[in-house]
Amino acid sequence: MTTSRTDSRSGTGTPRLGWALALLAFAQLIISLDFNIVFVALPEIGAELGFTDQSLQWVVSAYAVAFGGFLLLGGRAADLLGRRNMFLLALSLYALSSLVGGLAQNSETMIAVRAVQGLGGALLFPATLSLINTLFAEGPQRNRALAVWGGAGASGLTLGSLLGGLLTGWFGWASVFFVNVPLAGAVIVGALAAIPRDRRAQERRSFDLPGAVTATGGVTLLVYVLVQGPESGWTSTGIVVSAAVAVVLLALFTAIEARSRDPLMPLRLFRNRSLAAGMAITFIFMGTFSALPYFLTVLFQNVHGYSALQTGMAFLVPSLSIAAGTQIGERMATRTATRATLVTGLVIGSLGTVVLAFGVSADGGYGAVVPGLIVSGIGQGITWTGMWIAAASGVDGKEQGVASGMASTTQQIGGAIGLAILIAIANSGIDGREGDALRTAMADGTQTAVFVAAAGILLGALVALTLPRRAATRHAPPADQEGAAETAAGEKAGAPTQA
Template identity: 60%
Template sequence: MTHRAALTLALLALSQLITSLDYFIVYVALPDIGQDLGFSAQSLQWVASAYAVAYGGFLLLGGRAADLLGHRRMFVAATALFAFSSLAGGLAESQTLLVAARAVQGLGGALLFPATLALVNTRFAEGPARNRALGVWSGAGASGLALGSLLGGLLTGAWGWQAVFYVNVPLAGIAIAGAYLLIPADGPRTRGRRFDLPGAVLATAGVSLLAFALIQGPESGWTSPPILGGAVLAAVLLAAFVVVERRGDDALMPLRLFGNRSLRSAIAVILVFGVTFNALPYFLTVYFRTVLGYGAVATGLAFLVPALLIALGTQLGGRLAGRIGMRSTLLIGTAGGAVGAALVAFGVSADGSYANVLPGIVIMGIGQGLTWTGMWIAAATGVAGREQGVASGMASTALQVGSALGLAVLVAAGGVGAATGAALATGLRTAVFLSALGMLLGAAVALTFARERAAEPALVSVEEL
């Protein structure tokens, strides 16, 4: 790999770290935010939910925009938007301004994620080069999910909750400067390709409403008029979206991409990953802070071990995918994650300790890293460069919908929302057990991938061709 290719990969990994950190960095700061700005227990969740709804709703749009407008253009614009909204969040002195800033952050993240992944998939040739590049990129992303809790605790404890927003600004500035220095400029737009406005409106509105219903359902009640109405309208809009995409010549989400077996199976694995692996940091945060009584800094430090192990797993995943194939890599990752999650559940109790859940965290962290890398390699396999953005948008939308669905279902199944004391510990144990069962479903999905022959060991980047 050339020096320039290595620097480009480091830049794209930094961008992925920025967006993945922000997903969980706010969780640990929520109690301080609520106390400072006067949020009620019900309204406080919108500091997290506003980001999640906007992020989930605009991912498909972000993916297609990256393909049509240019991957570097969207990378720079989205990073700038993310930085601006982060600064606004840190400066916010009212509930309305903070929630609005979080929604714009979600939009920026939704535009940035597909552009970043598309750049990885187009700058590195399919095969060992891309597998290893995705291993590095995945390491930043998967570790960021755990490091978010760590940094959230440290920053909040040292400088207050505003620091979890301000930290994004200099990182984004570095990413923008690096993009102009390392990533070649996009060429002119391809003639004949146009933007699917009806599809964009239907998909964005439909997925946003679905995310809203899943996120707000446990708090408002699944039978409340806003939740039922939102869910029904989401189903209608998404059904109309499918009809429009079938008839469109330049669709927002070309349905023929589902004919790609690797992408189709990858989306299924990614959906399961969101339901299971992605929900666990929330339950571990509740366990550490509420059951074990950890403060913000101690809770952050408790996530250091899983962060390191997830990073290790992502690197192993990139190498294993080239040697034993995606099918076996994903099978090992999901099955290992299930074993680890079950061990974590056995260790959760009202009078438990960090040591009781540590063995499960070790196994689960490595399994999560293996799965994370493998599923993104699979999602990019066999997809043309000019459609990597929309394929990334499809896959990341599945991840976001799965995350919202998993958290809603597991919170309700475990009765975690209103429980306290021993009942809360029991509910957390139930939720983690159910996530372990869900990971076994992911292992079953992994079996649908075609058997592969090991790839040649050569490492070739697009820049070296």
């Protein structure tokens, strides 16, 4: 078997692969932006579209529930129906739903739009990640590609708040939706030219409809419970019933997968230590690191009185820090091991988050939180790159889609659980407070939540210690896409590329 080679200066192979990587990274940026881009615009959306205080959360929650619920289905669809096909379909959903969202005139339309955007994300994320993992050979080549892709994704989590603030301040809330239309359209056009067509399957494989129905229903209800539970009350009838049905459906799903000849999610994949640890770390990552922008938004707007534009600008520092961290993570993973990379990133991230917490106060200025934002952001970037390298290691190419779906499902569930816990902690002392007393209580609650997040990040470092000291790396060529022969030929010719 011929081993795939890359140009040493770029590490991405042929110019065609360089363009493909740029498009995949840009698509990941779009996904990440949508997590947080609406946060800063929520007050204007609520006021103009007639949301109540109780229903406004569903502008965020509808996206999270649909995204988390359909990820496994999206991953398997990428494996069976084609990664490029699902990539294009998902981007089209994003563009169309974003256009409708910007034109929305009532709360019901907005919630429906956000659910469709979440579905688009559930199809797009595993398709994008599995394209990275199949177009680029495992080892240094894939690590570099994941660093570029990861830099876009991790930075997008905070860049969403930056862009949301700028757009809302300059053009109004609708612009946070309209911006996705030209972005997604440009990626679709580029993908038609740069991403290789899907190869026709060499074997007939079923879609495992019973597994798809039970997994999608169970995970969707589970995410719904985690998102709605703090608002409705954990003992309310709707939450208790939804939780019980979710448990039954997920139990049925496990039984179906254990007996299926062609399962939606092969249970044997859990024997892959790297994938299992990667899933656990993505769970912790989203419940800690990715909750920080929410609390920073509360601190900047509700405590310090920043405008939407000022709040957006405040996220520039963590965005740049995270981008730098992803590049450090790639170099560490290539030169040392994924385990050392993740332990280092998580320890740095935990220490930085502690420093950030000490800077949170009702009377402190922006300068007080900048050191923590920088150190925590670098740790977050290192971790983001390393955890996706871990989740892809040792997984067969034909199962990269479902492996990506598994990792990203735990990511979404972790985000819902972590945010629910941290919000409950932060809000525990604000009842009955007004004026300066309320500002002080919100700042104190935010500080406590950030300290708890730092402890959770450190727990992730302990999980990372379960990874092999140095995973066995298979430098196999990216052979499951049409055009692989063309890629290999270009690499033999030493064609330089710029990512």
